Amino acid sequence: MARDLGLFGRPLLPSACTMVKSMMALLWPTSGRSHCGGGSRGPGCRSSLTILAAVTITTSLPLVFGEQPFAKVPWAFATVRPVPRSHRRGGSDRGGAVVVSAANVIDGGGYEDNGGGGVYRPFASYAWTKLAESGLFLPEFGPGESDGGGVGTVPDDLRSNTSAARGRVDGSRVNVEVRSMRGIDGGPIRLARYALLETMDPADGREGETVCAANAIHVLNLVAFPNPEWRGCGGEPLPVLGMDLVSLPGDKHLVAIDFQPLTPLPETEERRVLPERYIDFESLLEGLHRRHCIESDKLPWGGDIPPQAQRYFSPRAVWTRLLGPEALGTVQGAVWSAYQDYLDLYLELMLQAKRDTEGGPDDSHDAEEEEEAMKGALEGQRSYLEYRRANDPARPMLKSLYGEEWTERLIEEVLFQHI
Numbered sequence: 001m002a003r004d005l006g007l008f009g010r011p012l013l014p015s016a017c018t019m020v021k022s023m024m025a026l027l028w029p030t031s032g033r034s035h036c037g038g039g040s041r042g043p044g045c046r047s048s049l050t051i052l053a054a055v056t057i058t059t060s061l062p063l064v065f066g067e068q069p070f071a072k073v074p075w076a077f078a079t080v081r082p083v084p085r086s087h088r089r090g091g092s093d094r095g096g097a098v099v100v101s102a103a104n105v106i107d108g109g110g111y112e113d114n115g116g117g118g119v120y121r122p123f124a125s126y127a128w129t130k131l132a133e134s135g136l137f138l139p140e141f142g143p144g145e146s147d148g149g150g151v152g153t154v155p156d157d158l159r160s161n162t163s164a165a166r167g168r169v170d171g172s173r174v175n176v177e178v179r180s181m182r183g184i185d186g187g188p189i190r191l192a193r194y195a196l197l198e199t200m201d202p203a204d205g206r207e208g209e210t211v212c213a214a215n216a217i218h219v220l221n222l223v224a225f226p227n228p229e230w231r232g233c234g235g236e237p238l239p240v241l242g243m244d245l246v247s248l249p250g251d252k253h254l255v256a257i258d259f260q261p262l263t264p265l266p267e268t269e270e271r272r273v274l275p276e277r278y279i280d281f282e283s284l285l286e287g288l289h290r291r292h293c294i295e296s297d298k299l300p301w302g303g304d305i306p307p308q309a310q311r312y313f314s315p316r317a318v319w320t321r322l323l324g325p326e327a328l329g330t331v332q333g334a335v336w337s338a339y340q341d342y343l344d345l346y347l348e349l350m351l352q353a354k355r356d357t358e359g360g361p362d363d364s365h366d367a368e369e370e371e372e373a374m375k376g377a378l379e380g381q382r383s384y385l386e387y388r389r390a391n392d393p394a395r396p397m398l399k400s401l402y403g404e405e406w407t408e409r410l411i412e413e414v415l416f417q418h419i
Contacts, residue, residue, distance in 0.1 A: 251328070
């Protein structure tokens with residue numbers, strides 16, 4: 001596996017090879033052309049990752065790098081909490097670091113299952129809370145509840161699953177949880193969803209308690225889809241909020257955060273991402289990208305983009321690869337700050353879009369042109385979904401854990417559902 005990818009110094013166990021290879025083919029490309037019209041760190045840079053479902057993956061891969069077992073590196077979160085805004089660095093009202101309480105780090109690099117979760121659990125919790133409280137979504141359906149099988153409903157038998165964690169101590173489990181919310185009728189957001197996958201070990205000497213191992217893959221995939229039938233910008237489509245955060249054994253991290261276009265961007269110098277009506281938000285988005293990706297050297301350009309995925313990424317994307325023992329600190333600091341900034345701006349944009357249509361749709365545009373543009377937005381989402389159904393890098397891992405039938409249903413009915 002490692003020799004095939006040319007990334008790591010030691011091979012993975014065979015059971016992990018297929019999943020990581022398929023993930024890396026998408027997340028860590030070795031060929032293709034970048035879109036850096038402004039240089040390797042310029043504003044023309046485009047990101048490389050597509051995201052559909054919010055998926056937090058914390059699964060175990062027994063690797064050894066160099067002379068030290070990866071399991072001995074205490075890099076997992078124990079008690080995780082955001083730094084209060086008044087104490088965050090850099091003056092940003094959303095920036096700052098995530099604090100790790102070393103007192104709860106278990107020997108071998110695990111951490112207590114006290115709500116802190118994996119590396120990206122605070123990221124997922126922050127986003128889901130903000131989305132749920134935004135007023136842009138209907139109440140989340142609970143177990144046994146349904147809207148008749150429509151978008152936003154997770155079937156009860158797909159909400160969770162569990163499997164023995166291979167290659168770990170007896171009693172270790174890999175648990176998955178899936179959640180989804182549907183946007184309000186007539187609102188600018190169609191759907192948001194996530195899945196949480198974690199490998200849990202039994203805590204030594206504490207019956208019934210578990211810890212989450214550090215020698216694991218951690219991934220957060222989160223998406224909020226715009227409503228393709230929303231009539232607020234003359235048919236100009238709003239972007240997808242796509243966030244993909246990946247940590248791999250060996251202190252390797254990949255980050256893609258973007259307002260992802262669903263139709264080709266205009267061939268203009270500025271490569272505008274948002275509808276013309278929201279040019280002020282475009283300026284704010286450009287400012288975030290400049291601050292996090294150009295003026296700072298903490299999140300360097302991540303490299304080439306797979307050609308088949310290029311159409312889904314904007315010049316304002318945060319796309320970086322972080323390497324080495326200090327990289328987790330960058331995830332906890334610079335990535336955490338960028339993540340919050342992009343999420344918060346997306347919600348501000350969507351709330352403004354909702355306010356702009358509360359008095360009814362904008363009738364100042366040509367109806368026929370608007371209808372054609374809306375068809376293009378719908379086809380863009382369908383194309384995106386089809387691409388992800390066919391190329392989901394987590395499919396081999398999910399199949400090995402939960403079986404082919406359950407995995408294919410999850411992908412088809414929830415993660416990449418037809419619209």
